[in-house]
Amino acid sequence: MIPIWAQLAYLVAAVCFVLALKGLSSPKTARAGNLLGAVAALAAMIITFIVYELDNLPWILGAIAVGCAVGIPAARRVAMTAMPQLVALFNGVGGGAAGLVAFLELSDAETVFPLAAAVLTVPVGAIAFSGSVVTFLKLQELITTRPVTPPAGPTLLAVSLVAVLVLAGFLYAGDGTSAWLGAVLGAVALIVGVLLVLPVGGADVPIVISLLNAATGIAVAASGYILGNALLLIGGTLVGASGTILTRLMAQAMGRSISSILFGAFKGGSTAGGGTVSDRPVRSAGADDVAIMLGYAQKVIIVPGYGLAVAQAQHTIHELAELLEQRGIEVTYAIHPVAGRMPGHMNVLLAEANVPYEQLLEMDTANGQLRTTDVALVVGANDVVNPAARTSPGSPIYGMPILDVDQSKAVVFLKRSMRPGFAGIENELLYDPRTSLLFGDAKASLTGIVAALKSL
Amino acid sequence: MDSEIALLTVFVLAAFTGYEVVSKVSSTLHTPLMSGANAIHGIILVGAVLVTGHADGGVELAIGLLAVVLATLNLVGGFVVTDRMLEMFRGKKTPPGADAATTSPPATGNGNGNGTGPGGSAGPGHGASAGGAA
Numbered sequence: 001m002i003p004i005w006a007q008l009a010y011l012v013a014a015v016c017f018v019l020a021l022k023g024l025s026s027p028k029t030a031r032a033g034n035l036l037g038a039v040a041a042l043a044a045m046i047i048t049f050i051v052y053e054l055d056n057l058p059w060i061l062g063a064i065a066v067g068c069a070v071g072i073p074a075a076r077r078v079a080m081t082a083m084p085q086l087v088a089l090f091n092g093v094g095g096g097a098a099g100l101v102a103f104l105e106l107s108d109a110e111t112v113f114p115l116a117a118a119v120l121t122v123p124v125g126a127i128a129f130s131g132s133v134v135t136f137l138k139l140q141e142l143i144t145t146r147p148v149t150p151p152a153g154p155t156l157l158a159v160s161l162v163a164v165l166v167l168a169g170f171l172y173a174g175d176g177t178s179a180w181l182g183a184v185l186g187a188v189a190l191i192v193g194v195l196l197v198l199p200v201g202g203a204d205v206p207i208v209i210s211l212l213n214a215a216t217g218i219a220v221a222a223s224g225y226i227l228g229n230a231l232l233l234i235g236g237t238l239v240g241a242s243g244t245i246l247t248r249l250m251a252q253a254m255g256r257s258i259s260s261i262l263f264g265a266f267k268g269g270s271t272a273g274g275g276t277v278s279d280r281p282v283r284s285a286g287a288d289d290v291a292i293m294l295g296y297a298q299k300v301i302i303v304p305g306y307g308l309a310v311a312q313a314q315h316t317i318h319e320l321a322e323l324l325e326q327r328g329i330e331v332t333y334a335i336h337p338v339a340g341r342m343p344g345h346m347n348v349l350l351a352e353a354n355v356p357y358e359q360l361l362e363m364d365t366a367n368g369q370l371r372t373t374d375v376a377l378v379v380g381a382n383d384v385v386n387p388a389a390r391t392s393p394g395s396p397i398y399g400m401p402i403l404d405v406d407q408s409k410a411v412v413f414l415k416r417s418m419r420p421g422f423a424g425i426e427n428e429l430l431y432d433p434r435t436s437l438l439f440g441d442a443k444a445s446l447t448g449i450v451a452a453l454k455s456l
Numbered sequence: 457m458d459s460e461i462a463l464l465t466v467f468v469l470a471a472f473t474g475y476e477v478v479s480k481v482s483s484t485l486h487t488p489l490m491s492g493a494n495a496i497h498g499i500i501l502v503g504a505v506l507v508t509g510h511a512d513g514g515v516e517l518a519i520g521l522l523a524v525v526l527a528t529l530n531l532v533g534g535f536v537v538t539d540r541m542l543e544m545f546r547g548k549k550t551p552p553g554a555d556a557a558t559t560s561p562p563a564t565g566n567g568n569g570n571g572t573g574p575g576g577s578a579g580p581g582h583g584a585s586a587g588g589a590a
Contacts (some may be wrong), residue, residue, distance in 0.1 A: 018473055024492040024538075025481045032540040034492050038535040041499055049501050054509025058516055063508075063521045064501075068526020075536035078543070086537055087491045094530035098500045100523035104507045104516060113460050117487050213494050220500045225463055227503050233463060234470045235499040242493050250486055262543030343486030351544040381484075409563070 006051040007044065007230070014234040016040030021242055044231055058276070080311040084342045085139035088209045089116055092132025098219035098236075099125020099186060105226045106182050114226045119172045119224040122182055123164050123189035128216040130193030135205050135212070138197075145205075148198040157195040162189045185427055198263065201396060204261040206342040207250050211258065231414050250343050282418070285436040287448030290329025290377075290412050293319075293436070294449070295456045297374035299330045301366065303403055304350065307380015307416065311442035314353035317379060321359070322451050332359050332377075333364030334403050336384035366403055373408035380414060380442045386427045395425055411435045414445045489543045495534025501527035 016036050023033020023422040054060065071090075078086045109115040137143045150156065158185060167185040171178065185231035200208050217239030224232025251258055284291075294300055302321065308314060321331045333355065338348035347360060361369065378385055389402045405411050406429050413430060415437060429435055436443050481489055504527040508520030 015501075018477060020496065021474065021477045021489075021493065024489045025478055025485060027482075027485060030485060030488055030492075031539065034488075034495070034535060034538045034542055037492060037496055038539075041496075041501075041531055043534070044499060044502055045505070047474045048505055052506060053507060054505065056508055056511060056520075059517065059521055060505055060508050060524055063524035064505075064528045068527045068532050070525075071529040071533030072536055075533040076540065078537065080541075083491075083537065083541060086533070087487075087494055088536070090530050090533045091494045093526040094494070094497050094500055094534075097523045097530065098497075098528035099505050100519055100526070101500060101503045101507050102525075104511070104519055111460065113464075151548065210490050213490055213497075217493070217497045220497045221467060223500060225467065227506055228463065229502060229506070230463065230466055232499060232503050233466055235496050237467050237470035238474035238477075239493045239497040241471040242478040245478055245491070246473055246481070246486065246490055248482065266581070322493070337486075342490070345487050347484045347543045348487065348541055409575070419519045 002051055006047050009047050010229070012233040013040040013044040013089060013229050015186075017235050017238055021238060041114065054241050069322055081306070081312075081340075082140070083348075084206060084209065084340075084345065085136045087138065087342075088135045088212075091209065091213045092129045093137065095125045095128025095132065095216035095219055097125070098216060098223050099129060099189075100387050101125075101223045102219070102226060103182050103186060105223075107177050107179070109226055109402065110175070114228075115172060115175065117222040117225045119168045119185075121219045121226070123168065124194070124215055124222070125219040126186045126189035127193035127196065128219060130190040131197040131212045131215075132193075132209070134194055134197040135209050136201075138205050140198075145201070147201045150195075150198070153195060153199060157192065158191045160188055160195065164192060169260070193340075200261060200265075206338065207247060207258070207261055209342075210243055210247040210250055214240050214247060217241075217243050226419050233308065248339075250306045280431050282430055283433070283436050285412070285438050287438065287445060288397060288452045290438050290445075291452035291456060293375050293410060293412065294324060294329070295327060295453055297329055298323055299369075299373050300332075300377060301361075301370060301373045301405075301408065302331065302333045303376060303378040303381050303385060303405060304333060304335070304339060305379060305381020305384060307382075307414070307442050309340055309346070309349050309380070311380065311444075313379065313443035313446050314349050314355070316443055316446040316450065316454045317356050318353045320349075320446055321355070323453050332361050332369070334361050334363070334370070334383070334405075336363055336403050337401075339381060339384055362444070363401060363403060367407075370404050370407045374410065376405040376408040376411045378405060378411060378413045379446070380416075382415070382427055383425070385429065386425065387429055388425065388427070399423060405429070406432065409434070414442050415435045415439060416441060471572050488538055491534065491538040491541060495531060496540055498527060498529075498531025501531045503527075 017040055019034045023029040023036060024303050037382060046281060058206060058259045074086065097121050100120045102125060106118050136318065138145050148414030160261065164185065167181060167188060171181045171185055197208055218235045221233050221236030221240055224236055247258065304317065308317060324331045333350065337343050385395055385403050385405045387399045387406050389397045392398060411429065411434055413435060417439065428436065478489060501524065504523035504528065508517065508524055511517040524533045
């Protein structure tokens with residue numbers, strides 16, 4: 001039995017997790033909240049090593065050292081732009097760990113509830129793992145970001161889901177003693193995870209990450225239940241619940257429903273996202289032209305997107321904004337909730353470039369202002385300003401709230417090419433007569449504009 | 457059976473707590489919140505250590521150790537990456553040169569967790585992070 005003081009310490013750690021989540025919900029306290037969570041986790045680990053009599057101690061410490069040696073540099077060196085996929089990967093390995101823990105506990109779980117929890121955690125952990133790996137591959141663009149629908153996809157998914165349930169049933173009936181049955185269960189669940197995430201379109205991937213995050217939380221909670229460890233139970237449940245509501249909030253911000261994200265592609269509704277590029281004429285402009293448009297405007301709104309982040313141009317755009325302000329021009333940034341690759345991602349990137357908070361407009365405010373804007377400068381964004389979301393019911397992004405840059409007097413796109421955005425659909429706005437396009441790497445284009453502006 | 461019901465009670469109450477705590481969050485913080493929650497479920501490391509500590513035989517040990525490595529990645533990597541993300545939000549008037557100085561001390565501090573406080577105050581964070589940790 002664990003001593004009372006240790007149980008109390010676990011309780012304190014659990015309370016710290018609640019406070020950490022609470023802290024993370026507000027900008028002022030977010031960092032402190034995260035640190036509090038880290039300290040609580042560390043304390044819980046130390047207690048675990050003190051209280052339990054553990055065999056294989058050198059091995060365990062070695063494995064922790066390996067995990068730190070890989071995880072810390074990865075987390076420290078990752079570019080801000082690649083953050084979402086790293087979070088996805090960390091989530092996946094957590095799910096994998098929970099699945100493995102449950103697998104090892106299968107034969108030890110004797111009573112009804114813990115056995116059922118173990119039998120369920122193996123597949124949930126495995127799904128969180130393989131699903132997260134697929135989201136990682138999509139975000140890293142190692143596989144296509146478009147929805148992938150294998151010909152027999154829905155059938156395969158249904159068959160493997162049934163297989164998971166049947167195998168879980170057998171495993172439960174056999175008191176969880178059959179290790180190979182557990183292994184097969186895990187393996188089939190891995191396939192389910194892959195099949196579940198493959199059909200999800202690129203723009204929806206962040207929501208799926210959040211959903212898998214919640215799944216991992218539940219797997220961890222179940223592991224805690226099996227082991228009779230209240231800290232794991234509380235920590236996992238907190239994440240499961242908060243992850244679920246966060247998934248819903250994110251989906252709302254994007255005007256999507258969870259079921260349409262997961263199963264939309266199966267219904268064959270994604271044909272509009274064929275990604276064909278038509279060869280209609282567009283109006284392309286040089287850096288000088290853009291500088292003149294901006295330099296003689298009264299009000300400019302910058303719409304930053306993922307392309308800005310990829311080009312590491314957040315500092316250059318800040319420089320451009322300051323130059324314009326010196327000329328007495330009103331400059332603000334319109335931030336779409338999902339600009340970048342994850343909700344809030346763009347705010348992180350611009351904060352990195354010291355852009356003042358007051359200049360960042362949330363979507364609703366920005367849409368009120370765009371009507372009176374002379375130039376909307378869209379840097380490396382596409383889907384979030386695509387009017388098809390308002391006007392074309394067949395489009396995969398229909399219904400997603402967008403920034404109405406088409407309402408402003410002139411629009412300038414800085415783009416690498418005519419290639420469609422992450423959702424893989426064409427943007428009509430590019431062919432509008434009020435739109436000018438400056439092709440090239442966002443940073444190079446912005447540097448050109450800044451130079452031209454200085455010599456105006 | 458009593459302790460099982462007690463755990464079930466804890467589960468239900470924790471679920472409501474988790475739901476309430478994040479029910480109102482601005483979209484700005486969705487990414488850090490997801491990342492922070494992600495780090496918290498890395499506490500599965502406790503579970504991984506427990507099962508590995510009672511593993512019999514090579515296969516169980518190997519599986520357990522794999523779980524420990526994965527869970528450590530989740531826990532440690534998750535907190536470090538969230539901290540880096542949130543560090544960006546603070547940046548008001550940080551001189552450009554100080555950036556490099558800021559990144560390294562807290563990160564080494566995070567490696568052993570309890571070093572985070574001193575590391576944070578060494579940077580130009582005006583001790584805000586250290587105060588938060590305490």
